[in-house]
Structure formats: structure tokens, C-alpha cells
Amino acid sequence: MSKTVKILAPGTVANLVCGFDVLGLCLNEPNDLMEVALLNEKKVIIKSADGYPLPLDPLQNTAGAPLVEMINELDKEIGFEVVIHKNIKPGSGIGSSAASAAGSVVAANHLLGNIFSKEDLVRFAMFGEKVASGVKHADNVAPCIYGGVTLIRSIYPLDIVSIPSPDLFVTVVHPQIEVRTADARQILRKEVLLKDAIKQWGNIAGLVAGFIKNDVELIGRSLEDVIIEPVRSILIPGFDEVKAKCKEAGALGGGISGSGPSIFMLSKTEATAKEVEKVMKTIYDKIGLAYHTHVTTINKQGVKVIN
Structure with missing residues (x-):
């Protein structure tokens, strides 16, 4: 298994006007750049690469909380260090928290040999959205992980449908x-x-x-x-x-x-x-x-x- 990985985590448009909490679209720009390293101890370390004030407590960080859930589910002596170059500013409405949450779990999964499905990754990433907004929702993290346009038919149980996206x-x-x-x-x-x-x-x-x-x-x-x-x-x-x-x-x-x-x-x-x-x-x-x-x-x- 690789020990480090770099990823681009894209912005997203949630709701798509009429689809509150059930529709989302992935953008080619802007992107956060994230560097994730695999650790041999059970912890999550969060670092800001550009001085942007991010919560360093993993349970209070939108990239960290999903990784804590992933580690707990694996029950192995592993952890992750996440360095975030934040280009999608929080509060912008283009999926800043989702980029951090989705980016961290996709990178971690890559380091683990892609043992989790995309649906699993969305399930983990929603813990980051709960940190940001107080509720779990998937209309940003799902398109961020799946790409294109996604329909979240249900959260409980999680049911995500990829929709063909025209070249708009x-x-x-x-x-x-x-x-x-x-x-x-x-x-x-x-x-x-x-x-x-x-x-x-x-x-x-x-x-x-x-x-x-x-x-x-x-x-x-x-x-x-x-x-x-x-x-x-x-x-x-x-x-x-x-x-x-x-x-x-x-x-x-x-x-x-x-x-x-x-x-x-x-x-x-x-x-x-x-x-x-x-x-x-x-x-x-x-x-x-x-x-x-x-x-x-x-x-x-x-x-x-x-x-």
C-alpha cells in the first residue's frame, strides 16, 4: 500500500434549485488540494497548508470526523495525517465542507487499497457535513465522490443514484x-x-x-x-x-x-x-x-x- 497520496477535491452545487437535499452536481473548478498520509497509530492529524484557520481537533473538522468514523469501523492500528490547501472557502455555498470530507475519505480509501465502496465513502463523509451544518446530508458529498449529477433518493438507508450529466x-x-x-x-x-x-x-x-x-x-x-x-x-x-x-x-x-x-x-x-x-x-x-x-x-x- 502507498503511504501518501495527493488528491483534488472539487467544489459542488447542491440542491440544483428545486432538489433540496436530494440533488447535487460536481464542478471541475474550484478544487481543494489535499495530501493524506497513512500512519501506523490510531489517530487523525489535521494541518492547514496555507495558514487558513481550520479546526485541528479531528472531531470538529469536516475532513477529520469522517476519518475517525472510518478508523473506528476498521478497528486497526492505523491513522491519517491530512494537509489541506483550502481553495474553496467555508460559507461559499459551493461545497467547502464536502470537499474536505469527500477528499479525505477518497484519499484514505486509496491508501487502504480501495476497500470501501463509493456508497461507504459517502456514509463516512456525511459525518463531516454534520460537523459543518448539524445534520447529515449527502447532496454535496455524493457528487463530489461519484462525479456528475447525483440523486440522493434516501439517507436512511443510503440510496444514491448517478444521473447522466449533459455537457453543460x-x-x-x-x-x-x-x-x-x-x-x-x-x-x-x-x-x-x-x-x-x-x-x-x-x-x-x-x-x-x-x-x-x-x-x-x-x-x-x-x-x-x-x-x-x-x-x-x-x-x-x-x-x-x-x-x-x-x-x-x-x-x-x-x-x-x-x-x-x-x-x-x-x-x-x-x-x-x-x-x-x-x-x-x-x-x-x-x-x-x-x-x-x-x-x-x-x-x-x-x-x-x-x-
Whole structure:
């Protein structure tokens, strides 16, 4: 078995507008770089490679908690040292905690000879998401591990379905504010109207069908959220204008990435995706709010071992 490995852990877009906690998509950019070493004692060591303030207690770290669960399940005298180069900032809405959680378990599994299935890895990685948000959810870690688009049909028992992902372009803007996942969950309504639930179910089914059939127009029509987005969008300056003007610029549709504040848009061509980026930049320049943008594609591999 190898003693060390480097991996790229990609960002993700959770929910995909209407699929709260059940749909997710893997991005080719940005990525965290992680270096994981196999130890011959039962412990997890966390290090930040770039000085970013990460919790060093493994049980309080989104990369560490999944590894503690993995070690406990193996019941062997092994452990891991994890060095994290954090490029996906926490609170960005593009799967920072998931990148750490998924990256650590994929790297550890590689060092152990790939003894665990992808579903096992998601099961471990969800412990990292619980550290970040207080609840286990898989709509970021599943696409991060499986690649492409994933449907989480169930958490208990875990049931993950890989969905064929068309060759679409993704434009993401990250306004430089932080929206904590736990806080974004707190403001959600506990009950919804039946008519809203019916509309949401139709959109989720339409979106999945659109991906499977490679029907981009159906994908665009289905990117509508009548339950979560109306509440969460108030936390994101300029959201309504960004969404409306990006669609005018040719985007198929989009919305809040995860719990925000990032906003994503899907486009059929790279040229359209770049026009959408210009729209996003213009709006946030006008608001006077700092931001980062990414124009990328759907990552169909997930976490990548690079050595």
C-alpha cells in the first residue's frame, strides 16, 4: 500500500434549485488540494497548508470526523495525517465542507487499497457535513465522490443514484459574504402548502428527466424552486437581478448554490456562460460588493487522485 497520496477535491452545487437535499452536481473548478498520509497509530492529524484557520481537533473538522468514523469501523492500528490547501472557502455555498470530507475519505480509501465502496465513502463523509451544518446530508458529498449529477433518493438507508450529466457549462458567482449552512437551514419554513409541494415535485422530476434525456429546454423549465429559494434569497444581495438578467443573457436557468451566497447558472455554450459571467460582474460592481466568479463544466469524475 502507498503511504501518501495527493488528491483534488472539487467544489459542488447542491440542491440544483428545486432538489433540496436530494440533488447535487460536481464542478471541475474550484478544487481543494489535499495530501493524506497513512500512519501506523490510531489517530487523525489535521494541518492547514496555507495558514487558513481550520479546526485541528479531528472531531470538529469536516475532513477529520469522517476519518475517525472510518478508523473506528476498521478497528486497526492505523491513522491519517491530512494537509489541506483550502481553495474553496467555508460559507461559499459551493461545497467547502464536502470537499474536505469527500477528499479525505477518497484519499484514505486509496491508501487502504480501495476497500470501501463509493456508497461507504459517502456514509463516512456525511459525518463531516454534520460537523459543518448539524445534520447529515449527502447532496454535496455524493457528487463530489461519484462525479456528475447525483440523486440522493434516501439517507436512511443510503440510496444514491448517478444521473447522466449533459455537457453543460456552469457559471458561478461568489459574493464575498458568508452564509453558514446551519443558519440558512434555521430560517426555512417547517411546513409547506400542498400546492407548492406538488409544483416542486414536478420540477424535480422534470429536472431529472431533462438530464437523462439531455433535453436542455426541459432542464431550463424545471430550474424553479417555490419552497426554499424565496426564503433563502433574501440573504443574498442582488440575487433577483442576477437571476433575471442571466436568463436574459441566455442562461438555461439556475439559482442559489447550496445554502448560498454563491449563485450558479447553467448554459448550453461556453460563450453564453462567459456572457453570464459578465452580467454577474456588472451587477456586483454596481452594488459595490466584492466577488469571485468561475466559468467551468460538470466534473464527471469527482475527487481525483493526482499521484
